[in-house]
Amino acid sequence: MRESIKEPENSVGVVTPQTARFAEPLVLRGGTVLRDYELVYETYGELNADRSNAVLVCHALNASHHVAGYYADAPDNVGWWDNMIGPGKPLDTRRFFVIGVNNIGGCHGSTGPLSVNSDTGRTWGGDFPVITVEDWVDAQARLADQLGISQFAAVMGGSLGAMQALAWSIRYPQRLRHSIVIACAPNLSAQNIAFNEVARQAIITDPDFNDGHYLAKGTAPKRGLRVARMVGHITYLSDDEMANKFGRQLKHDKLNYNFDTEFQIESYLRHQGNKFADHFDANTYLRITKVLDYFDPALEHGGDLTKALKKVASSVLVISFATDWRFSPERSREIVHALLDNRVRVTYAEIDAPHGHDAFLLDDPRYHRLVAAYFERVHREIES
């Protein structure tokens, strides 16, 4: 997904990641026990006296704990949701204490395939276990414990981040007042899984993948990761947005009838693929696609989403985008209906943005005004 554009005005300013260490084992849904682990996180704003103004922001596929602000030594490295979070922004850091956390299995500092397995003394690599949204949420809950936060004002995310926000309201219903679920789905469709599987097969069949132990072998499956990212990118943008941005614009002034890039869209995709393959870890990417595939809270309730959401005690804001064909508005409405069946206080908005799934990262004024108004309500609740 796209980088935010730096907006130095209203920025939270220079931020510094912190590391939390957990010695208590974490039992993963797949059966593996992580004996100990670390989570890298950032915070913006101040925790108030009664510790009631904390907002957890959960990241999606390829993002990290670096949600807002920038680094002193890298002023261009602006947080991925900087347009949403800061003083005077929809999630206003003058009122809220915001936490961004890199999830387990990630490649931005938290325990993951790049970390040393304390049982063996060697880098996890391809041996790092498969993880799930529920595992992430459990680890995040322990971070909240460590920070002394017994209840979040809100847990918030877009896409896979929204799945975490939803899982929070199922798994720890008393530990959040609001769940903000943007561009989400109650599970992946067959088509969603299919795209993930293409991405995985591109990586796994890259001869440089070496069963995930590419670091130990001194290789990196960049070809596969590049193709995986290219196919992912197609699903983040709407057909119309691609048509508007690129259409059939030529790369050169005429067609050359060869396998160099002929069209701008080819050039854009190759660039996105190359950039991603240069900095992201393939083992992490593989695992995060699996996290998406496995998310399905209704599964253990015989496919009944209403039953799955029975324990939800938070209020929920659900936002979808009309042109999102990855997680279409229909999928958000499934969540809304199941929440309403359970008499949950739910607010639903479908934003007519042209950008497709990526819209959740962009600053459509209607979208941002809605989130701002919602947080105004959350703020009043806390203050009252």
Next chain:
Amino acid sequence: MRESIKEPENSVGVVTPQTARFAEPLVLRGGTVLRDYELVYETYGELNADRSNAVLVCHALNASHHVAGYYADAPDNVGWWDNMIGPGKPLDTRRFFVIGVNNIGGCHGSTGPLSVNSDTGRTWGGDFPVITVEDWVDAQARLADQLGISQFAAVMGGSLGAMQALAWSIRYPQRLRHSIVIACAPNLSAQNIAFNEVARQAIITDPDFNDGHYLAKGTAPKRGLRVARMVGHITYLSDDEMANKFGRQLKHDKLNYNFDTEFQIESYLRHQGNKFADHFDANTYLRITKVLDYFDPALEHGGDLTKALKKVASSVLVISFATDWRFSPERSREIVHALLDNRVRVTYAEIDAPHGHDAFLLDDPRYHRLVAAYFERVHREIES
């Protein structure tokens, strides 16, 4: 796309491919001159006395000249449009003389990357030129000359095959009475090109690709071709059809939380990818995706499709499928509107089939009845 199901009743029966040789050079749109070439083709039914009942059937991405019937030594190898063509079928071989032809650049016998370049005495491989719909149509026109057919009753195709049918009516307007354009688009969208580019990059970056000279090196870029086919397959089916056929059905009786196949859709895609990679030539696949990308009859008319279709003299039947998100009905309507602007006699139907782009190969009764009725009209015209 899918294989047809064999229907021994109403089959054209045992068929035998033939080879036509052309000594006159063919100047390709990309500038290369093919000094000589061969086309492999099949025919079904009988050419009538005034040679007015010939129908040319053009193939799409991965098909061939083997359109109907089966081979004596391979009775399970049924033509790809056997449900459409045969005695008593929508394109009735008791009335029409039907020709299927493998296009230049193909890997089923016609001159292509697997052929020997007569200029060098070596296999073309990665040196085979990039080709276009127009090149294909020019070669097909010479085949018609050789068969003594000055005017086709109809030229017909689905998807890329439909682009050829449309190009025929632009390029050789007097040489066909009817153009049958099914599941088509007047050009690829940015998203369509993007999917093709992912497929190409998967192949080209496979270390076994060797710049297209994999045969000479004794390798084959099967990993890349497999991923390319997997991504293609996703675009052939509608989201709903995938949901109906596979949904989130598990491969085993429980989730295993590893990288083996967890869901049926993964298993299906891997199977389709493997099967395709075992029998299709990667250089051909690459070139056919480029044929699709380049097709854009409006380009040399400043993007004006109405101008591009000005010379059309045939009647045109345009058929689209409601759930086709690769070439959506909107794209077919662009063609229809441009034809109507030119006062062409055009018939348009949008079939509410659930199968997505693949619907053109399946035997939805409404679709087949429509084609049958249209050919009834063509037959009456010829007879009158």
